[in-house]
Amino acid sequence: MKNILVIAEKEIRDGIRNRWILATALLLGGLSLGLAFLGSAPVGEVGASRLAVTVVSLASLMILLGPLIALMLSFDAIVGDVERGTLLLLLSYPLSRGQLILGKFVGHVSIFSAAVVMGYGVAALAITLSGEEIASGEWVAFLGLAGSSIMLGAAFISMGYLVSVLVKERATAAGIAIGLWLLFALLYDMVLLGILVADKGATLKPDLFNVLLLINPADAFRLFNLSGLDSIGTLSGMAALTGHADFSPWTALLALLAWVIAPLGLTGMLFRRKEI
Amino acid sequence: MADTIKLSHVSKSYAGRPVVMDVSLSLPEGYLMALVGHNGAGKSTLIKLMLGLTRPTQGEIGILGQDPLSPGGMEARSNTGFLPENVVFEGALSGREVMTFFARLKGEPVAKSLELFDLVGLSHAVDMKVKTYSKGMRQRLGLAQAFLGEPRLLLLDEPTSGLDSAAQIQFYNIVKMLKERGASILISSHALTELEAQADLIAMMNSGHLMACASIGQLREIAGLPSMLRLSVRDGKTSEVAERLKKCGAPTKINGTHVEIAISPDDKMTTLRKVGQLGKEVLDVDVYSPSLDMLYTAFCQRRENGR
Numbered sequence: 044m045k046n047i048l049v050i051a052e053k054e055i056r057d058g059i060r061n062r063w064i065l066a067t068a069l070l071l072g073g074l075s076l077g078l079a080f081l082g083s084a085p086v087g088e089v090g091a092s093r094l095a096v097t098v099v100s101l102a103s104l105m106i107l108l109g110p111l112i113a114l115m116l117s118f119d120a121i122v123g124d125v126e127r128g129t130l131l132l133l134l135s136y137p138l139s140r141g142q143l144i145l146g147k148f149v150g151h152v153s154i155f156s157a158a159v160v161m162g163y164g165v166a167a168l169a170i171t172l173s174g175e176e177i178a179s180g181e182w183v184a185f186l187g188l189a190g191s192s193i194m195l196g197a198a199f200i201s202m203g204y205l206v207s208v209l210v211k212e213r214a215t216a217a218g219i220a221i222g223l224w225l226l227f228a229l230l231y232d233m234v235l236l237g238i239l240v241a242d243k244g245a246t247l248k249p250d251l252f253n254v255l256l257l258i259n260p261a262d263a264f265r266l267f268n269l270s271g272l273d274s275i276g277t278l279s280g281m282a283a284l285t286g287h288a289d290f291s292p293w294t295a296l297l298a299l300l301a302w303v304i305a306p307l308g309l310t311g312m313l314f315r316r317k318e319i
Numbered sequence: 320m321a322d323t324i325k326l327s328h329v330s331k332s333y334a335g336r337p338v339v340m341d342v343s344l345s346l347p348e349g350y351l352m353a354l355v356g357h358n359g360a361g362k363s364t365l366i367k368l369m370l371g372l373t374r375p376t377q378g379e380i381g382i383l384g385q386d387p388l389s390p391g392g393m394e395a396r397s398n399t400g401f402l403p404e405n406v407v408f409e410g411a412l413s414g415r416e417v418m419t420f421f422a423r424l425k426g427e428p429v430a431k432s433l434e435l436f437d438l439v440g441l442s443h444a445v446d447m448k449v450k451t452y453s454k455g456m457r458q459r460l461g462l463a464q465a466f467l468g469e470p471r472l473l474l475l476d477e478p479t480s481g482l483d484s485a486a487q488i489q490f491y492n493i494v495k496m497l498k499e500r501g502a503s504i505l506i507s508s509h510a511l512t513e514l515e516a517q518a519d520l521i522a523m524m525n526s527g528h529l530m531a532c533a534s535i536g537q538l539r540e541i542a543g544l545p546s547m548l549r550l551s552v553r554d555g556k557t558s559e560v561a562e563r564l565k566k567c568g569a570p571t572k573i574n575g576t577h578v579e580i581a582i583s584p585d586d587k588m589t590t591l592r593k594v595g596q597l598g599k600e601v602l603d604v605d606v607y608s609p610s611l612d613m614l615y616t617a618f619c620q621r622r623e624n625g626r
Contacts (some may be wrong), residue, residue: 049423060411128407135370135474136424137397139566319332319372 045286050146051153058116064137067112067155071162074104094181095194098188100164102268105192106261110199110224110238112158116151117203118211118220120144121314126140126213140314144204148197150309155196163189187292188268188315192300198302199223205306209314231259257295260302267295321384323348323472323503324369329378331364338364340527341378346503346520350470351494352532353514354507355615356524362507363404366474369505370401382595383472388588397425400470404477405508406461410450414441414460418447418467420572428466435463436494440486441465454481462490464496473497473504479513491517511611523618530618535611542611545581551603552578560600564593 058064078100079093121144124130134140166184203206206219235255239247247255256262324346331339348354367373368380371387381399385391408417415433420613422432436442439459450544452460457467481486485617494517498504507573508514511576514521522532531538538623552560553576560578561571571580582590587606594604609617 045426046424049420053532057409057411127409129409131367131372132401132406132461133402133424134372135396135399135401136401136421136423137393137426139393171439287480318374319367 047146047149048143050143051149051227054150055280057152058150058157062153063116064157064161067270070160071104071108071158072165074108075101075162075166076103076169077262078164079170080185082240085194092173092181093173094167094177094185096297097166098181098184099269101166101192102188102265103186106265107228109264110196110228110261113151113155113196113199114203114220114224116154116213118207118216118217118301120122120147120151120204121207121310122210122213122216123185123207125319134319135171140317141311144307144314146313148200148204152193152197155200156193159189159192159196163192168303179204184268189265191267194299194303195260198260198299199227199308201303201305201310204310208310208317230305257298260299263295263302267292267299320377321348322381323383324352325379325381326365326368326506327379329365329368329375329380330362331373331376338527339368339375339542342529343378344529344532346505347550348503349498349501350519351504351506351517353497353518353522353578353611354505354522354524355514355611356507357509359526360524361527362524363476365503366401366476366507369474370396370399394561395472397468398471400465400467400473400475402461402465402473402475402478406457408449408457408460410448413448414452415445417460418464421464422467423470432459432467433616435466438466439463441488449535450511455483455486458482459566461497462493466493469500469502471502471605473502473544475504477508478506479508479510479596487513491581511615515611516611523615525619525622528622530622538614538618539584539609542621543584543612544608544617545611546587546609547607548580548582549605549607550578550580550595552576553602556600560597563597566589586608 075097079097119126121130124133133143202219202223203216206216206223210216210219222307235247235252239252256266322345323346326345327343329339329342330337333482339467342365354365356362363527364373369382369387369394371382374388376465380559382392383395387395402572412420414436418432418435427607433445436445439462441459441463443458444456449460458478462475462478479490482490487541491513494506495506506514506518506555519534520532521538522533523530523538531541532539548558557574557576557578564571564578564580571578580590591604591606594601
């Protein structure tokens with residue numbers, strides 16, 4: 044346990060030193076603020092509160108940025124240490140490989156969480172200060188968004204490790220990480236919608252469609268956030284789709300959790316067998 | 320006496336390419352063993368095997384009584400200090416941060432670990448970023464981390480590369496001190512000569528094979544290489560001296576004011592007595608025993624011929 048914390052603390056220190064936390068917090072904070080004030084303009088007098096609109100916009104933002112930030116944090120976690128030659132010395136210490144991976148995971152998730160909390164916090168604070176009345180249910184949705192954003196990050200951090208343990212060169216890992224981001228954040232939905240439009244639901248029955256959505260962690264994240272609240276569901280334009288979904292937001296959360304655990308476990312198994 | 324390192328019939332191949340072949344050796348507690356051989360002889364792989372960083376294709380390894388790949392290997396590693404060949408630290412960290420990190424991983428008090436900077440002569444650079452360190456300074460930092468927690472076993476891979484001669488002497492003084500405190504030490508090197516005075520045992524590797532493992536005296540005996548006797552004689556007396564020694568049956572070689580005689584280990588004392596009888600013609604005598612380099616070459620040739 045102590046070893047895990049030592050490694051985690053080192054990663055966090057690295058994150059502070061190389062301005063990773065600062066840069067991502069500023070990026071998320073800036074965009075959140077922008078969305079909180081500009082993003083509600085098109086809604087006009089529909090009656091949706093500013094916070095509810097912000098949750099929807101932030102969720103969409105997070106689907107694009109979250110996986111990218113997470114993969115950039117994690118893709119060279121193992122292969123980078125191998126390439127730099129620091130792993131050899133590290134593993135000669137009384138530290139198991141499982142502890143090393145878990146330590147890095149705790150550290151990287153903490154960095155990601157700090158960025159999310161600071162970034163979203165700025166938006167929440169600004170909306171509160173603007174004096175608007177906010178229903179408590181909307182706060183729940185906002186907290187749900189923050190929590191699930193961290194889980195989304197954790198899932199992609201875990202995927203980044205898997206890439207990192209599989210490849211021999213850092214550059215390869217970077218390429219695959221970008222590929223994963225394109226696939227899950229952009230292409231997957233496009234292809235799915237394309238098929239849906241093309242065959243008008245002939246082969247893609249709603250059941251299958253739901254499962255396919257859950258298979259992509261980014262979509263599981265979207266489902267959790269956009270179907271969790273009625274007022275948000277109608278706002279998001281996903282209402283038609285998620286309306287068919289006969290699973291609760293918790294199923295989506297569970298799918299997300301599986302995406303955190305499975306790649307991490309697999310990484311641990313592969314790393315234990317790796318010859319340094 | 321317990322063996323701190325015990326390898327029995329250890330082989331390792333990477334993707335079918337053998338790197339270490341059937342190596343058996345043991346390092347008794349408190350001994351210093353020199354692991355010598357060319358680059359690519361399998362020295363570093365052997366050390367990685369001892370640390371459990373790779374698993375052997377065949378054979379068994381015991382480090383401080385533990386299999387390095389078993390859960391007990393963790394305990395063995397906490398009593399082991401390791402210096403990798405070409406040690407790398409993260410450049411953005413200061414020396415203090417590096418040592419603090421490693422000390423915590425080893426469960427050592429941080430304050431005590433910082434004393435090691437004095438030991439390796441780095442106390443002026445504690446708060447400098449590692450990327451500003453020279454190669455020699457990085458090597459010293461590498462040594463300092465290897466000495467963390469007074470390990471019972473030290474595995475040092477090319478420890479003196481990049482050190483100037485003063486630092487090398489300093490390094491061997493530290494090694495001697497740790498040895499006196501009871502640590503067992505394995506030093507791998509291709510710089511052979513500097514090791515011969517220090518090592519209790521010398522293990523010679525050549526392309527994955529262990530050619531010999533014995534004390535330098537025993538190695539000389541096995542190799543049977545001649546020692547070189549070098550006489551300084553009075554001006555113009557070289558031929559005379561050479562002639563007189565030739566009568567004694569020793570082969571001679573004339574070289575200015577010097578005479579060199581190759582003598583087999585058995586004839587060494589007899590020849591020296593004969594030199595004593597030469598009287599004032601001889602000004603000085605030096606005896607050169609075969610160096611570790613020569614022994615290594617001889618063992619390599621024996622292996623070639625043995626095929």
